[in-house]
Amino acid sequence: MKRTALTHKLLVLGVDGMDPRISKKFLAEGKMPNLKKFIERGSAREDLRQLGAIPTITPPCWTTLATGAYPGTHGITCYWRQSPDSLDAVVYNMDSRNCTAEQIWNITSEAGLKTLVWHWPGSSWPPTSHSENLSVVDGTQPGSVNMGVAQLDWEKVIMASPEIKEVRYAPRVEQQAGVGCIITDLESTIGGDVDDELMELWWGDTARQGGEIRTYIMEDEDTEVVIGSKVAYDIINSPLKDATGWANAPEGAKEFTILTSGGVMRRPALILKNEAGEYDRVAIYKNKKAEEPIVILEKGKMVSGIIDDVTKKEVTKPGCRSMKILELDPAGDKVRVWISNALDISNDQLWHQKSLYKDVIENIGQVPPVSLIGGENDELVREIFTPSWDIYCKWQADSMNYCIKEKGYDVVFSHLHNIDCAGHQLWHLAKTLPAWDHTDEKVYQEFIEKFYVQTDKYLGEFMHLLDEDWTVLLVSDHGLIVGENVPPIIGEYGGLNTKVMEELGYTVLKKDENGNSIREVDWEKTRAVQIRSNYIYINLKGRDQYGIVDPKDQYDLEEQIISDLYNYRDATTGKRIIGICLRNKDAVLIGANGPECGDIFFSVEEQYNRLHGDSLSTSEGYFDTSVSPIFVAAGSGIKTGFTTERMIRQVDVAPSVAVLLGLRYPAQCEGAPIYQIFSEDI
The missing domain is CATH 3.30.1360 (Gyrase A; domain 2)
Known part of the structure; x- marks a missing residue:
């Protein structure tokens, strides 16, 4: 049976970890004005909730949203897949070839609608349709675009002062909250072999080729929350002294040394005075003979899109970084600088079509790396982790809007990971528990608010589409709770x-x-x-x-x-x-x-x-949090200012998309269209 389409343009705005319960809290406080506009111009339940698939964890839930099928049907049943050979091992799972149900984007593209699937984790990569109308960007991991395959170098903090006598480097040092960065015993700090490739275990060749990963979770220290909240980064200590031997060093400049690429690549740097005679900038150069710096950093401002050479496994490639001054003494006696991980700017292997990658970076800019450090160090959360996601959210919104306007996409399925990434690092610190009694829960509750305000700003980047006859669906895979207790060792998804x-x-x-x-x-x-x-x-x-x-x-x-x-x-x-x-x-x-x-x-x-995963989507937690995912619909084909009492389930999203676009349901669909919110009877 053919249907008349209720819309011809549709955007699914997916935000990983977005919780309707705490969204309502911030809505009531006036902190999410764009979400309020979407609700006023569209339809949702009063509680903004939908029922999540089970288990309430990223890959199964996003795959349910894409197929209208439950995990038992589509076969993506956890973050990892059970090893076929060992009961104590898992294997890589975010592979569309593991999905046994049809994805809705195959239907839209094969029906002649130009379709973009943007970083949808669980069942989008590799592309599962040969239609020339289908474009897919990444989806092999939930973090950020290209994070799993393009990472060349890890994050680092450089500390320079006159008291330091020689340049020293320590990789992936775990720091407790409030601990400084001067290394007094480098050898004991480094210890044994150091693996400075964060993603090698999860996204390296062993995982991708189906190799077993064996992780035993025996104590709290083995759990993902504890591991994820640890603050680990490369540390470089350098002398800070008067600049000598430079081709073009300004008067009064002082020099220090930055080490990158596992400590093998040196970059000289200068701290510079302003007109008032105070040090307020850092200039980083390729070498002392260079006339122009790679970048000039100003206090209080994170700079992204910095291109510099990075060496990994004896191969040198250009990488994109972000940098920021953490501390700069106006008198010139101390400086601390953060440098992000580096993303290989030539890596387009997770872009289909590859020409799309070239178009995006030429018109919007390089993929900005996000920070993965912060956790129990509230300074790094405030100064580094949060603003790195501000930059990424803006880049993603600009990229998607460019694709819609300039590339002519009719249907877009998108995923953003800012809330979930923050949740895994920070949410457990928003209640004072014995395991984390050295942190202030009020500080971390403010961080939760910041990420929802950040998300609201991201949503606002697409508000114009409602005036251009688009339909916009806001969905998430699950919410994230602030835990009431330190949970027992059962239900941890990692092993x-x-x-x-x-x-x-x-x-x-x-x-x-x-x-x-x-x-x-x-x-x-x-x-x-x-x-x-x-x-x-x-x-x-x-x-x-x-x-x-x-x-x-x-x-x-x-x-x-x-x-x-x-x-x-x-x-x-x-x-x-x-x-x-x-x-x-x-x-x-x-x-x-x-x-x-x-x-x-x-x-x-x-x-x-x-946080989620081990529980039901109806679970609630401290600070008005829950595991429930959100659902709001607005735009063409959707009732305006309408509140439905219907219980909405994640399996209902794909068939609703099908009805709105006048297309058939996915072959294994087990849900039903949310017809109560449609502007016309079907």
């Missing part, structure tokens, strides 16, 4: 969770000579393991490599595990920590069944869950 399953006697780890558990499963004694966000696997004979459980005993063992999990209590509060627990066959009720799911699905109870 094998051992502690609770050890306590219950289902997972047995091998011991060292002192009787302490080591990171190796004793398969001869292990009946079940908990791995990835929400799954428990029985160590089954005939199916698993080291299986010991007879298949005839599987049902009874599952019943025992489910009972034990429901009876498990937090040692401090005495409360239950497991929310729901279902066998695979019963998890069809929530769309979390099938061969890519475990033998048992479970969720962590509200108040004991992490």
Whole structure:
């Protein structure tokens, strides 16, 4: 049956981690005026909520939004995919070839609509249609465009003062909040081998080629929240002295040295005086003979788009960086400078068509790197992490608007990761818990507000489309909670969770000579393991490599595990920590069944869950946060100023897009169009 289209231009604005509950809080405080305009000019529920797919984690939820199918149907069931050969290992999952359901953008492009899929994680790369109308940018990871493949060098902080006597370099040093950057014992700081390639494990050749990744989560220090909030960056200490030997050093300038590329590339730098005789700028040069600097930095201003050579694995390429002065003494006795990671400006491997990359960088500018440091160091969050995302959000908005206006795209599916990236570093610090009692929760609550204000500004970049007959859908994959407690070791998505399953006697780890558990499963004694966000696997004979459980005993063992999990209590509060627990066959009720799911699905109870992923999308947390995703629709084909009571689900988004554009549903679609919000009956 053919339908009459309700719109001919459609933009899906996806914001990873955007939570309707806290959005309403900031709306009520007048801090999100653009979101308010979208709501007033469109339709949503009163609570702005939709029900997220399960598990409530990035790749499954974005794939559900794209296909209208539940994770058990489309096959993207967690951040990682279970290794087919090992119960304690995972493999790379953000690959469209793992998706077993049809994506809506294949339908739009094959129907003749010029379609752009912009950094949609989980099921967009590589492109799954040969239509010349389909363009795809990245999607292999949720961070930022090109982050997974183009990174050449890590972030660094340079400290220079007269007290430092020689240039010294230390890679990936973990710093506690408030700790300075002068290294007094470099050798002990560096320790053993240092891996300065942040993404090598997650996005390197081993992961991409399907190699196993084996991570054991045994203690709080192994959890993603703790690891993600650590502040780690390269540190360079340099003498600060009068400038000598320069071709063109201004009067009164003082020099220091910057090391990049793992410490092998030197860049001389000068601090410069203003007309009042105070030092207020930093000029960085390729060498002392250069007439012009690579960049001049002014206090209080982050500069992006800085191109300089970077050497990695003995190959030198031009890389794009951002830089900022963190501290500059007006008297010239101290300077601190932050330098971002470097992105290879020649890397277009995740752009289809490759000509699109050339057009964007020539007309908008190079992809700006975002910072991944901050965490418990509120200075770095304020001065580096947040403004780096300001720059990236503006670049992405400009790039998408350029594509719409100049390249003639009719349909755009887009994803922005600023809130989620901040959430994984910062949200747990917005409540004072024993593990982080050295931080101020009010400071981090203000950071949450800053990222929502930043997102609102990003939304405002597309407001003009409502006056140009476009339809705009605002969606997210999940929200992010500020946790009420430090959760137990179960439900962490990054690998094998051992502690609770050890306590219950289902997972047995091998011991060292002192009787302490080591990171190796004793398969001869292990009946079940908990791995990835929400799954428990029985160590089954005939199916698993080291299986010991007879298949005839599987049902009874599952019943025992489910009972034990429901009876498990937090040692401090005495409360239950497991929310729901279902066998695979019963998890069809929530769309979390099938061969890519475990033998048992479970969720962590509200108040004991992490940011998201281990919990249900109805979970709520501290500081008016929740795991729910947001949904707002406005523009052509959508009722104006309308509030619906309908429960909206993520599976409903793809069929709604289909109806709005007058197209068929995706082949495996399990949702239904949100017809109540349409301006015309269908």
